[in-house]
Amino acid sequence: MSILADDDPARRAGAILSIDLGAIAANWRGLRDAGRATGRPVDCAAVLKADAYGTGAAVVGPLLAAEGCRQFFVAHIEEGIALRRVLPEPPIYVLNGLLPGTEGDFVEHRLVPVLNHLGQLNAWRAAAQRFNLALDAVVHLDTGMHRLGFGAEDAQFLINERGRLRGLRLALIMSHLVSSEEPSNPINGEQLSRFRTFVRAMPGAPTSLANSSGIFLGPDYHFDLLRPGAALYGINPLPGQPNPMLEVVTLQVRILQTRQIDAFQTVGYGGAWRSARPSRIATIALGYADGYFRNLGNRTFVHLAGHTVPVIGRISMDLVTIDVTDVPEADCQPGAIVEILGPHLTPDILADHARTNAYEVMTALGRRYHRAYVDRFAEAPADETGEPA
């Protein structure tokens, strides 16, 4: 992928984050098809919270709507309001639910709150009466996460008093899995059985249980609607196994300066790395202010011209140092491109080095990067003969 064309605004950027929209679309189609594998009409939503896991909800939302995605989830109402501007029609569900006093904002922007407890249900029902509208609602059942959602007692109350929902249209009953990335964990089956018991007692509404990894637990977990987030953006839903998804992000950062140092010299704050031999050190335009975690110092590597190059010393706010002693000098001149994320080092691998998960790597992706949307499936540029170059 060339990012150095003379007319490319990325020319002056210190760091370029490329987001492959073709890969996101293909990942969504793959998950949708997994839901349809048994012939039941399972729908596939898209979870776009945290700016579509750092990839840009305002771009990814319309992209997936064009692919046929008809339902969207965000966490915050503000995310829903922003998404509504680019997606005028489809349902947008707000997972964090209804904060007191925000009912009018939900109605104004036609957002659907995920109702997490009886208080929210009562408030939403009162809003339906006040605005004289049959408002859509999602009921979130807690089957074991113990964060948000109707607990067992409130759920039983709702089953006994379905009239509590009068005036609302129950658009979805959902629950969320605790450990879906561990297929052999018995909590999966326990949550499945609690969810089944509840939806049997509340017939008629569409149902949803599976996040990305949950989809791979099999059709029992699919219900009517899949709710993938991570897998859309290339995060491996099957830890420890080959990633069935296409990688989405590439992060390329430029060398700012390369210098020669003697043996036994330290590099960076705190002298946290010391050269064992005369060394060449390159400093690149990246730091913890860009979401490159500070604990990656002395603990990960980057790629440069076919070489694996260690990250050395502390991560600074805006700078990272790498040991390029074994890279030919011609390949580490100022302006040269270093691969931070890409084919050699995926967000899942970087997450391992940082002792976190790829979700955090993705959602921390910096706001200072030049963002380039690309499409690996777009036709190759044609040369003058009209043949692909």
Ligand SMILES: *Cc1c(COP(=O)(O)O)cnc(C)c1O
């Ligand atoms: C974030 C979230 C999802 C998506 O989960 P992934 O593991 O990213 O696929 C689905 N449902 C709920 C309730 C969520 O909070």
